[in-house]
Amino acid sequence: MEYARKEYLEKLIAGMGSDQVKIITGIRRCGKSYLLNTIFKRYLLDSGIPRERIIEMDFDGYRSKEYRDPKVFLDFIDKAITDSDRYYILLDEVQLLGSFTEVLNELIHMGNVDVYATGSNARLLSKDIVTEFRGRGDEIAMRPLSFSEFMEGYEGDKRDGYTEYAMYGGLPAVAMRKDMKRKTDYLSNVFNETYIADIIERNGVQYSSDLEQLVNVLCSNISGLTNPTKIANTFKSSAHCTISRQTVEKYLSYLEDSFLFEKAVRYDVKGRRYIGADAKYYAIDTGLRNARMNFRQFEETHLLENIIYNELRGRGYGVDVGVVPAQRKDADGKWRRATYEIDFVCNSGSERCYIQSALALPDREKLQQEQTSLMKVDDSFRKVIITKEGFEPHYNENGILMMNVYDFLLDRNALKL
Template identity: 50%
Template sequence: MRISRDRYLDKLIARMGNGMIKVVTGARRCGKTFLLFELFEDYLRSQGVDDTHIVEVVLDDMAYADMRDPERLYAYVKSRITNPTDRYYVLLDEVQYAISNEEMHGDEPPRLYGVLNGLLRMRNVDVYVTGSNSRMLSTDVMTEFRGRGDEIRVRPLSFAEFMQAYDGDAQHGWAEYVMFGGMPLTLSMRTDEQKTRYLESLFSETYLKDIVARNGLRKSQELDDLTDVLASSIGALTNPSRIRATFDSVLHSSISVNTITQYIGYLEEAFIIEEARRYDVKGRKYIGSPKKYYFEDMGLRNARLGFRQVEQTHIMENIVYNELRTRGYNVDVGVVEQRSRHDGEQYRKQLEVDFVANLGSQRYYIQSAYQLPTEEKITQEKASLLGIDDSFKKIILVRDVVKPARDDRGILTMSVYDFLLDANSLTI
């Protein structure tokens, strides 16, 4: 089974030889290694690059354990670069393994950054690294190298990528994707039990244990509980104060707002969840709190909850969010204020637009409606869109199979299948 991930491969190819460190980030097991060490290396070979000019180090493999010492890593890479006039491609996988806990929490930059800086100074070396911690890579590397770090963000399989390997139609594929998500390895598993055990283990034994170890946490139960609370409330507005109230009333556990904020940050750094801020469409400003949190992968989210809360409406919303982010859009939750009069009194009501998606000069307002069974539901979903007086496209996505159609106010209704399977669907 070989899934082409052309969106990401094209980004790597476009950045070849640009004098920057190509930083490939994303959750562990989402396909970064396959992208870099299979797809990208195959491309290099197709362009005539000899294997001796591809230097690869897989730092989460015990075979390369001694390379986790930055000095040894640097010495090894330099030893492989034998001809100063030839181009070499250096591929380093899961580089957070070369940063100790003490270095990560210390005041001085980790020694790994010195290694990367040294490689940057070699004019005949093109450097690519992968990692699963956004603070060490997306943030710190970009800061440390001041414009010489170039991030390629990789996510679990999109629905379109998933369908490349799924043997069946889109409707059955959707049912599978909604339940088990897009972690690539699940596609090689034959039974639901295998997939369930794999996803449960990946979440608890890899992601959460990494967070606990990397951040020196002593009370992992609080992190577990917070993860469950967030998994149970995808698509719902929340903030640390509301979560603390849940801990008090439901879990009968005390936890501070600061600790909750810190733990949410750890989950974001590990690429488990993402935050969507609220945006006042008419006022053209952000609203500080509350926010929404979405999971990077539905299979991982469902596994965390023992597959007991598979709510189709909220999961579809999460999948739409992930697809927009995969396509490179900045995504906010829209708020449209509506003023009305009742019994002679004026009142204000806030209506929600599920997503305000921005990319350069492009903007789309999108509602994830799942179903529109009645005129009342149709009116409800369109209300916030009709309250927006600009000319950007307004779209309602439904789970049913329907032909794309515009109403007399220009609002487009389309099937979520058409949206997910056609990369150009928003331009229809």
């Protein structure tokens, strides 16, 4: 079984011939190397590019260690390029190459090379690509399989597929395993032996137990508001461990830089500003999160919200947690200031939408609870409620788009209905 990863392949194709370094970033094991060295390379060959004009280097391989030296690598490139025709250079795990930004800038100044690379850590985040590549770096942020990609290889209906996807996530190597024990073993091993070990080694973490405890806190609290001070207090009360707010902030940055978690900050919709220190942290892959919890805490409500968040980010939306200040009449008939929460405020260019995630809406009271915060927003952007079951896409009497999660996940244009 091969996952086509069409969206990412199309982005690579669109960048062909530009003077940009095309850099595929993302969490380890999400399929970056396969995309570059198999899918994209096959596209080049099928397009008539001679094999000798495709230069490959896997810096993570044992045989390639000597090429991590910039001079050795550049000498290798100089010998491989023998004329003025275009060459395609495919570099895997390029962050292991010494002075890689300088080296890649050197390559693109050669004029007849098209450079593509993958990378897995903080040195290849968007801010670094913009600054270090002097405007000549093009990031392609890759994520684990979306639900629609997962279903390409799933033998069953969408509801059973969703249950498995929510439990085991979208890492390609996990999705291709049929045996559930093999899935759980892989996820548990890769989390501890690859992701955590990599963060500890890269950042020189001295107290790894504190970092691991922080991972547990985040995994237990996905889709819940928190901040570094609250987390530090949690350490004191539940783990009987003293850790400073500054250390928590530092460790949170490590986890974000490794692409294991993403942060959504609070945004005042009416005031049009970011507020406070509270934020929500979402796992980049629900399977990894569940493995860390030994598959004990399978809270459907929180996992649904996490999956919706990941899908929105995969579609290119910037996602914040919405806050809507308003007046509310209390039981005594007095008007008081209140704050309403919106799960997701989503922006992409001039497009915006507001989304509430709800596992189910069993009665009118629950529906009213979910749509009240949306109705407090006084602009004309689309407002959406996504549930696990119950609704074919339609607009209700309040102009809110109602849909189930399957239609949302399987149709990239669902929010534009």
